[in-house]
Structure formats: C-alpha cells, structure tokens
Amino acid sequence: MANIQVLIVEDEPLIAEDICEHLSNVDYSVLAIAYNKSQALKVLEQQIPDMILLDINLGGNLDGIEIAHLINQKYQVPFIFLTSYAHKSILDQAKVTWPMGYIVKPFSEKDLFSSIEIALYNFSQNARPHNLNLERINQVLLSPLTEKEFQALQDIYQGLTNKQMAEKQFVTVNTIKTHLKNLYDKLEVGSRSEAMAKLRNLIT
Structure with a gap:
C-alpha cells in the first residue's frame, strides 16, 4: 500500500x-x-x-x-x-x-x-512545513526517523512516485516501499497524504 x-x-x-x-x-x-x-x-x-x-x-x-x-x-x-x-x-x-x-x-x-x-x-x-528537517521531526516522534526514511519523506514532498524515488536513490522499488512502510508506522499513518497532514499538525 x-x-x-x-x-x-x-x-x-x-x-x-x-x-x-x-x-x-x-x-x-x-x-x-x-x-x-x-x-x-x-x-x-x-x-x-x-x-x-x-x-x-x-x-x-x-x-x-x-x-x-x-x-x-x-x-x-x-x-x-x-x-x-x-x-x-x-x-x-x-x-x-x-x-x-x-x-x-x-x-x-x-x-x-x-x-x-x-x-x-x-x-x-x-503542504510542506517551513521547518522540515530531521532533527525537528525527531523531537516530536517517539520512534525517530532514519536518514533513509527522512529522504523518503522529502521525496514525498517532491510528489515522486515509488519508481521515481528508486531511480533517484539508486535502490529497488521494494527498498523504497520498506522505507515508506517504516515511515508510516512511525508517524502512525497509512498514506502519503496522511503523513503530510500529520507532520503539518506536529511541527507547525
């Protein structure tokens, strides 16, 4: 998903x-x-x-x-x-x-x-918060994001598809899906739009 x-x-x-x-x-x-x-x-x-x-x-x-x-x-x-x-x-x-x-x-x-x-x-x-950085996000999360998960988050804000993310980062689409799953779990959301909404509420 x-x-x-x-x-x-x-x-x-x-x-x-x-x-x-x-x-x-x-x-x-x-x-x-x-x-x-x-x-x-x-x-x-x-x-x-x-x-x-x-x-x-x-x-x-x-x-x-x-x-x-x-x-x-x-x-x-x-x-x-x-x-x-x-x-x-x-x-x-x-x-x-x-x-x-x-x-x-x-x-x-x-x-x-x-x-x-x-x-x-x-x-x-x-929808992108002005102060979107890894340190700021991890201050408000119980489970901190990794660099790879934060990169996936940044790519979401670029409107990239999974395939475009994989090509940009030189990894497989399955690797991207794993990063996104971990990201969603830590944000307690189920989709990209929910992730953006959650972050907007958390750090603005």
Missing part, C-alpha cells in the same frame, strides 16, 4: 475502467472507483487517498463540486476535476474549490499522467 493511492469518482463505468487501466500501467494504485456522490463519501470515510480524480457531473448533477468542497473542509487531499463540460459558468463554480488540475474529456494517457504529477507536486509543496 506504499504506492500513490488514487480514488476515481466517475459515473461512466467505461471511462472509469479506462482510467483504472492507465493508472495500472505505472506505479499508482486505484484505491476505489466510486460511481456517485454517496459511494465517494463512503470511501473517504474509510480510507484517505493520496489523489482524487473527480468528475464534476455525476448522474446529471454537479455533485463533483459538492464533493470538492467537502474534500477541502474535511480531508485536504489534492483532486483533479474530470469533465465533458468547459462552460464558463461551470468553470467559475469549479475554480473556487481550488482543484489541482482540470482535464476535459476525452483526454489522453499522457494528459492524465502529466496532470497527476503536476498536481501531486504542487499540493505537496503547498
């Missing part, structure tokens, strides 16, 4: 499965597919993803915008809007929810991946 976990909120099953297939080609994990607002909220109550791909128009309503407001209020997770609509009135409603991106259907696999990577980077930079 150390991969970047994505929640797909899309009411058209074929599009949702297409997105799922694209994500499975790289080191992203699909946490769940929700086809409507109630399913999306149920998933969020059970587990917090690292990224949400959120269709604005669910079942003929702009439920995606309502979900976006709730994400900002309660979960603080980056999300990208997916939509077939590019009307100014809808854009005006969508932009005030501060999405990390906006993809108009139909979109390519390249568009999807580049949007996710940029979104993860921008969100993690905004």
Whole structure:
C-alpha cells in the first residue's frame, strides 16, 4: 500500500475502467472507483487517498463540486476535476474549490499522467512545513526517523512516485516501499497524504 493511492469518482463505468487501466500501467494504485456522490463519501470515510480524480457531473448533477468542497473542509487531499463540460459558468463554480488540475474529456494517457504529477507536486509543496528537517521531526516522534526514511519523506514532498524515488536513490522499488512502510508506522499513518497532514499538525 506504499504506492500513490488514487480514488476515481466517475459515473461512466467505461471511462472509469479506462482510467483504472492507465493508472495500472505505472506505479499508482486505484484505491476505489466510486460511481456517485454517496459511494465517494463512503470511501473517504474509510480510507484517505493520496489523489482524487473527480468528475464534476455525476448522474446529471454537479455533485463533483459538492464533493470538492467537502474534500477541502474535511480531508485536504489534492483532486483533479474530470469533465465533458468547459462552460464558463461551470468553470467559475469549479475554480473556487481550488482543484489541482482540470482535464476535459476525452483526454489522453499522457494528459492524465502529466496532470497527476503536476498536481501531486504542487499540493505537496503547498503542504510542506517551513521547518522540515530531521532533527525537528525527531523531537516530536517517539520512534525517530532514519536518514533513509527522512529522504523518503522529502521525496514525498517532491510528489515522486515509488519508481521515481528508486531511480533517484539508486535502490529497488521494494527498498523504497520498506522505507515508506517504516515511515508510516512511525508517524502512525497509512498514506502519503496522511503523513503530510500529520507532520503539518506536529511541527507547525
């Protein structure tokens, strides 16, 4: 579960499965597919993803915008809007929810991946505490982080995937997963987004 976990909120099953297939080609994990607002909220109550791909128009309503407001209020997770609509009135409603991106259907696999990577980077930079250093973190943790675990944490704040971390550090993806598991255990969290939220509360 150390991969970047994505929640797909899309009411058209074929599009949702297409997105799922694209994500499975790289080191992203699909946490769940929700086809409507109630399913999306149920998933969020059970587990917090690292990224949400959120269709604005669910079942003929702009439920995606309502979900976006709730994400900002309660979960603080980056999300990208997916939509077939590019009307100014809808854009005006969508932009005030501060999405990390906006993809108009139909979109390519390249568009999807580049949007996710940029979104993860921008969100993690905004969430990064000003005084993020190993000594400061270890002052507030019962089990101190190692240098390798701190490096993994820094890479999370760069929005890197497990594969990108492994290439940067010249280690295997399994080694990265081990570092992330140890990091999550010490922070008592289950995902990247929860790790960032926990640190923000601990050292700010």
